[in-house]
Amino acid sequence: MNLSILWAKLFLSVSLLAVLTVISRGRKFPGAAPLFVLFALLIARDIAYSVFPHPLLIPLSDIVALAALLAWSRVATETWPSDRIYLGVNAVALAAGIFLAVVPLISLSAFEVGLLLLADMVYVAISLGLVSTYTARNVPLVSRTRFLLISVLFLSHIITLLYGYGFDWVHWVVLPPLYVSFFSILLTTELFEREDLTRTIKFYSSSLDATYDFMENLGSAITAKIDLPRVMEIIIDSAVHSVGADAGAILMVDEYQDVLRVRATYGIYPPLLEVPEIVRVKASSLKQYFTDTPIPLGQSVLGEAVKGGLAILIPDCGKDPRMQQNSKDDILFVSSLIAIPLVVGNRVLGVISALKRATNQNFTDEDFQHLKTFADYASITIDNLYTYLEVLEKRQMEREVDIAAQIQKRLLPTQVPTLPKATLAVHSVPARGVSGDYYDIIPLDGEKVALVICDVAGKGIPAAMVMVMIRSIVHLLVGPGSDAAATLSNINQGITGRIEIDHFATIGILIYDQESREAQYANAAHLPLMVYRHKTGTLAKLDAKGLPIGVEREANYEQKRLRVEPGDLLVLCTDGIVEAMNAEGQQYTLGRLKSVIEKEASAGADKLVESIRKDVGVHVGGARQHDDQTLLLLQVR
Amino acid sequence: MELKLRKAGPIYVIDVVGEMDLYNAFKLKDLVRKMIDSNVASFILNLEQVSYMDSSGIGALLYVHSELKKKGLPLRIVGVTGSVRKVIELTKLMEYFPIVTDLNTALQQLKPKV
Numbered sequence A: 001m002n003l004s005i006l007w008a009k010l011f012l013s014v015s016l017l018a019v020l021t022v023i024s025r026g027r028k029f030p031g032a033a034p035l036f037v038l039f040a041l042l043i044a045r046d047i048a049y050s051v052f053p054h055p056l057l058i059p060l061s062d063i064v065a066l067a068a069l070l071a072w073s074r075v076a077t078e079t080w081p082s083d084r085i086y087l088g089v090n091a092v093a094l095a096a097g098i099f100l101a102v103v104p105l106i107s108l109s110a111f112e113v114g115l116l117l118l119a120d121m122v123y124v125a126i127s128l129g130l131v132s133t134y135t136a137r138n139v140p141l142v143s144r145t146r147f148l149l150i151s152v153l154f155l156s157h158i159i160t161l162l163y164g165y166g167f168d169w170v171h172w173v174v175l176p177p178l179y180v181s182f183f184s185i186l187l188t189t190e191l192f193e194r195e196d197l198t199r200t201i202k203f204y205s206s207s208l209d210a211t212y213d214f215m216e217n218l219g220s221a222i223t224a225k226i227d228l229p230r231v232m233e234i235i236i237d238s239a240v241h242s243v244g245a246d247a248g249a250i251l252m253v254d255e256y257q258d259v260l261r262v263r264a265t266y267g268i269y270p271p272l273l274e275v276p277e278i279v280r281v282k283a284s285s286l287k288q289y290f291t292d293t294p295i296p297l298g299q300s301v302l303g304e305a306v307k308g309g310l311a312i313l314i315p316d317c318g319k320d321p322r323m324q325q326n327s328k329d330d331i332l333f334v335s336s337l338i339a340i341p342l343v344v345g346n347r348v349l350g351v352i353s354a355l356k357r358a359t360n361q362n363f364t365d366e367d368f369q370h371l372k373t374f375a376d377y378a379s380i381t382i383d384n385l386y387t388y389l390e391v392l393e394k395r396q397m398e399r400e401v402d403i404a405a406q407i408q409k410r411l412l413p414t415q416v417p418t419l420p421k422a423t424l425a426v427h428s429v430p431a432r433g434v435s436g437d438y439y440d441i442i443p444l445d446g447e448k449v450a451l452v453i454c455d456v457a458g459k460g461i462p463a464a465m466v467m468v469m470i471r472s473i474v475h476l477l478v479g480p481g482s483d484a485a486a487t488l489s490n491i492n493q494g495i496t497g498r499i500e501i502d503h504f505a506t507i508g509i510l511i512y513d514q515e516s517r518e519a520q521y522a523n524a525a526h527l528p529l530m531v532y533r534h535k536t537g538t539l540a541k542l543d544a545k546g547l548p549i550g551v552e553r554e555a556n557y558e559q560k561r562l563r564v565e566p567g568d569l570l571v572l573c574t575d576g577i578v579e580a581m582n583a584e585g586q587q588y589t590l591g592r593l594k595s596v597i598e599k600e601a602s603a604g605a606d607k608l609v610e611s612i613r614k615d616v617g618v619h620v621g622g623a624r625q626h627d628d629q630t631l632l633l634l635q636v637r
Numbered sequence B: 001m002e003l004k005l006r007k008a009g010p011i012y013v014i015d016v017v018g019e020m021d022l023y024n025a026f027k028l029k030d031l032v033r034k035m036i037d038s039n040v041a042s043f044i045l046n047l048e049q050v051s052y053m054d055s056s057g058i059g060a061l062l063y064v065h066s067e068l069k070k071k072g073l074p075l076r077i078v079g080v081t082g083s084v085r086k087v088i089e090l091t092k093l094m095e096y097f098p099i100v101t102d103l104n105t106a107l108q109q110l111k112p113k114v
Helices: A003-024 A032-051 A057-077 A084-102 A110-130 A139-143 A146-163 A168-224 A228-242 A283-292 A300-308 A321-326 A365-411 A460-477 A484-495 A590-603 A605-620 B025-037 B055-071 B082-090 B103-110
Strands: A247-253 A259-266 A312-314 A336-344 A347-356 A422-429 A437-444 A448-456 A505-513 A518-524 A529-533 A538-542 A559-563 A569-573 A629-636 B002-008 B011-020 B042-053 B075-078
Touching (some): A032 A168, A057 A084, A057 A139, A168 A365, A228 A259, A259 A283, A300 A312, A336 A365, A365 A437, A422 A437, A437 A629, A448 A460, A460 A484, A460 A505, A484 A518, A505 A569, A605 A629, B002 B025, B011 B103, B042 B103, B055 B082, B075 B103
Antiparallel strands (some): A247 A259, A247 A347, A437 A448, A505 A518
16 A cells, blocks of 8 residues: 555545544534544554554454444444344454464465455444334434445445455545545534434424413413313323324322322323223223223323322333333334323322324424423413312302301291290301201290201201201191101101202201190200209200101101190200310310209299300300301290 | 222222311212212221211211112221210111121121122
């Protein structure tokens, strides 16, 4: 090899190195390191050859150069199949070649090494040919250069194989295309990175558009009427479009169980767990199955994202063991997946996920970052809506409570009737937001009077309506001839099955005949009647058996009769009195009520009620009243 | 009030923890409704950790009992002691509700027959 060839080669190699250094400095340049090795190797071996022109030097160094080229394609495309056999065979050949070059035990010709190189080239050519968009990144770097590279390599190698390195013309023929193909690698990389930049800019501007669209849609969905499912749909719709996904889903953590429930889907989002054979048949049944099947936290990629609170990107599902069931070529196929937990503060509300389902389609890091940002917005939006709906519901409930209080107020007697041979006194204080107590005093013909005390479970308008029903039936039924137990049975039959069972009522009915001083009492699970005997100065409870109203249609009610004497007291009250709580959570208790009655009974009905009111007040102190308080008192004269 | 779900084979145990009153009894109703919708067939309500129950709590129990009865699904109520027992006694529903003494008895009773 004469000097002009050496200079030409050195000039070209140094230029390659210089260009590579300049364009790879301070920026992304996939596969730069192996290229540095390759170009440096070219320079070194040419210098070495000019000093020590051993026939094996060039073919042996070509083994290393080819390995560097292979390494470039691996690094640039970020794919790492095992090249172990290739590297092993060549390492052994290289070592043997160097050894024999120094200690020529047997003669090894450049041609023989060249044959190995030919085999190497076939391997490298196949490797480059196999790089596909489906498995690799930065694919254009390889796909745009591989044809030129491979053909030039083969061509120049065959020439050197046939004619050796001895002729100058071989160098002049082989050199230009070889270096052109090396330069083409640099040029392609440079162009690709520029395109990438343009793509990134386009991506961000398009995602900005998507975000604006999202905000706009969301705005209209919220102002019209808060429709949470619709909002979820808009969110998943925008999310899917912003990353160019094929399907997406939002799943929220269940309120009670540790499971995720599907709230919105876009496209066909196949379940990420094993599914029964039957639902695989149709896309629609698959969709239904996914929507209906809760996912335990921690299970599947979705459950994992929520449990760990970590965003997950799976660029190629075929390579991820978690996605085994979605990697086969069937209706469940998923090519790429993103799952991002919806987090507000330290609470994980749920997960948003997007999928690509077409082969060769992979989410990029940009997609991943973008959906993360999107998920931040979505979490805040959903959380705010939840809060807002709660407030709305609370306000609605308060309004309802006010209406219920109005109804209750109108149902209660406006004044306590005056009776010829008995004195009545009432203490009744409704608690805000409850409106469950109802009492009535109905004077009947023939010196009789009916006392009704009732506590409806639950609150609000439903409870008030039950009260209205009970009052209507009571007023229709109670007459001079009626008895307490039959009245309760009738109320119960009229109401059971027509009200929600959790608005059951407890009722005590007392019908008192002033003429005979006889009372009849029946009780539907209300607090028992209290009877104070003037003669003994003591109070005793009188109960009668019976289930609450509204529970069982055929319930039986026991009737108790009793005779009273002047000065005796009959007391009915609701649990709002005996359970009235002070700030320490202690109840007023029946015992304390009893002692007040026994102490103050002689003072007369009105004074007694006043004393009870005061005593309950003293006990409760500043604590908020939790339940309606009602007490009816009849004193025999 | 907090509701915790446990599973013992096909039987679901709902542990009710805390106060069961006017302001949160509806949660139990919601939960049971959802469980019926997702085809849960056997229920045990464990009230052992209920600290306070008012008539709305009783209402929720009545609701659960009647819904399951309508569907023909078995229910057992366990852990009825202290103040909870007092409230149920007061409303005379001790015999009405399917109350059993402890969880094991309830599980034994609901165990599918082989």
